[in-house]
Amino acid sequence: MLAGTLDIHVELEKTIADFKNTEDAVTFSSGYVTNLAAISTIVGRRDIVLCDKYNHASIVDGCLLSGAELKRFRHNDMDHLEDLLKRYSDRSTKLVIVDAVFSMDGDIINLPALVELCRKYGAWLMMDEAHSVGVLGKTGRGIEEHFGMQDCVDVKMGTLSKTIPSVGGYIAGKSGLVNLLKHAARGYVFSAAIPPAQAAAAKASFEVIIDEPDRIEKVQQNARIFIDGLQAIGFDTMSSETAIVPVLCGTDEKAYELVRLCQSQDIFVLPVVSPAVPEGLSRLRATVTAGHSKTQIEHALSVLEIAGKQAGLI
Numbered sequence: 573m574l575a576g577t578l579d580i581h582v583e584l585e586k587t588i589a590d591f592k593n594t595e596d597a598v599t600f601s602s603g604y605v606t607n608l609a610a611i612s613t614i615v616g617r618r619d620i621v622l623c624d625k626y627n628h629a630s631i632v633d634g635c636l637l638s639g640a641e642l643k644r645f646r647h648n649d650m651d652h653l654e655d656l657l658k659r660y661s662d663r664s665t666k667l668v669i670v671d672a673v674f675s676m677d678g679d680i681i682n683l684p685a686l687v688e689l690c691r692k693y694g695a696w697l698m699m700d701e702a703h704s705v706g707v708l709g710k711t712g713r714g715i716e717e718h719f720g721m722q723d724c725v726d727v728k729m730g731t732l733s734k735t736i737p738s739v740g741g742y743i744a745g746k747s748g749l750v751n752l753l754k755h756a757a758r759g760y761v762f763s764a765a766i767p768p769a770q771a772a773a774a775k776a777s778f779e780v781i782i783d784e785p786d787r788i789e790k791v792q793q794n795a796r797i798f799i800d801g802l803q804a805i806g807f808d809t810m811s812s813e814t815a816i817v818p819v820l821c822g823t824d825e826k827a828y829e830l831v832r833l834c835q836s837q838d839i840f841v842l843p844v845v846s847p848a849v850p851e852g853l854s855r856l857r858a859t860v861t862a863g864h865s866k867t868q869i870e871h872a873l874s875v876l877e878i879a880g881k882q883a884g885l886i
Contacts, residue, residue: 573760573761577765578765580768580771580772581766581768581771583771583775584599584772584774585598585742587775587778588744588778589744591778591782592713592728592730592744593713593722594744594746595747596744596745596746596749596750597742597743597745598742598743598750598754598760599732599740599766599774600740600742600743600757600763600766601740601759601763601764601765601766602739602741603702603730603731603732603733603740603741604630604633604741605741605763606630606741607631607729607741608630608633608634608637608759609757609758609759609760610634610698610727610729610753610757610759611635611637611638611667611669612634612637612638612639612757612759613638613752613756613758614638614696614698614727614752615635615640615665615667616638616639616640617639617640618640618663618665619638619640619663619665620640620641620665620666620667621635621638621641621642621667621668621669622643622645622653622666622667622668622669623642623643623645623668623669624644624645624647624648624670624671624681625644625645625646625647626647626674626676626677627669627670628671628675628700628702631669631671631700641660647674647677648679648682650682650689653668653686657689657692657693661693661694665696666694666695666696667695667697668686668690668695668697668698669698669699669700670686670697670698670699671700671702671703672700672701672702672708672715673701673703673704673707673816674703675816676816676818676844676848676849676857677810677812677816677818678809678810678812678813678814678817678818679810679812680715680718680813681699681715683715683718683719683721683724684719684721687721687724696726696727697725697726697727698725698726698728698729699715699725699728700729700730701714701715701728701729701730702729702730702731702734703814703815704814705734705736706734706735706736706781706787707735707788707792707814707815708814710785710788711781711782711788712781712787712788714728726745726746726749729741729744730742730744732766732774736774737773737777738770738773738774738777739766739767739770740770740771740774787862788862791860791861791862794815794860794861794862794864794866794869795813795814795860797866798858798869799812799817801869801870802817802819802873802876805873805876805877805880805886806880807819807820807885807886808820810855815859815861816857816858816859817857817858818844818855818856818858819841819855819856819857819876820854820855821843821854821856821885822852822885823852824845824846824854826883826884826885827843827844827845827854827855827856829883830856830876830879830880831843831856833882834876837875837878837879839872841856842856843855843856844856844857858872
């Protein structure tokens with residue numbers, strides 16, 4: 573706030589605000605810090621935060637740091653969320669926070685139902701778009717574009733280290749919100765700005781998404797090919813609809829075995845085991861990009877099929 577903001581930071585924040593169709597934006601030194609700083613500034617001890625059970629750890633930590641009462645609703649369960657909103661309807665400040673695309677399952681939040689409930693019960697809505705920007709929507713602008721909705725999310729959070737291959741995070745929204753965060757968010761005031769080179773890289777990356785929408789179409793096509801292929805082989809990809817594709821293994825040991833077999837054939841996948849996911853739901857977490865060719869995806873499917881049979885999963 574006092575020093576360190578350069579023209580490139582201002583230009584990046586304007587680019588983000590334009591991209592997310594908001595009045596303003598503010599950048600932070602990491603995606604984790606973004607959630608930590610924003611949530612702990614927006615709500616406090618007399619407030620309540622309602623979180624999806626599968627939200628990212630940075631969201632949970634931000635809620636705990638804020639001192640607000642935290643209640644978690646069952647994953648993507650709008651009936652359970654409504655029950656909680658009814659129970660705490662007397663709270664003057666209610667904040668609902670969800671991931672747009674869930675980082676371990678690859679499924680998408682039910683935005684239309686979520687917005688309806690937030691408006692009905694007077695709750696603010698914060699959306700973590702770490703895994704949806706550059707992936708969802710015709711032009712990659714995220715979950716609102718995916719559902720054909722505009723200006724329905726009050727606090728738009730995202731990272732600069734996923735589809736935007738740099739470092740940092742951002743909050744986009746009303747100018748009053750951004751001004752509050754710049755003056756009161758401890759993770760902003762007491763932290764250094766993004767390195768200028770990384771800010772320039774992030775700005776250029778947003779411009780690539782805007783100028784080359786065929787990349788968005790390609791990553792969506794690749795995700796569909798990969799998911800369909802895995803299901804045809806006999807794998808359980810859970811509820812994934814996006815470029816994050818879980819390959820359910822069950823036990824931790826089976827996940828490690830499948831990873832070892834795939835990596836021995838130069839297919840880079842990683843295991844996700846308890847406590848990151850519930851026991852019995854350990855999996856591989858594969859990620860598809862626009863840079864993958866159809867031949868590469870078919871090769872990966874072939875390796876996974878052989879490895880799955882060797883591991884006794886299919």
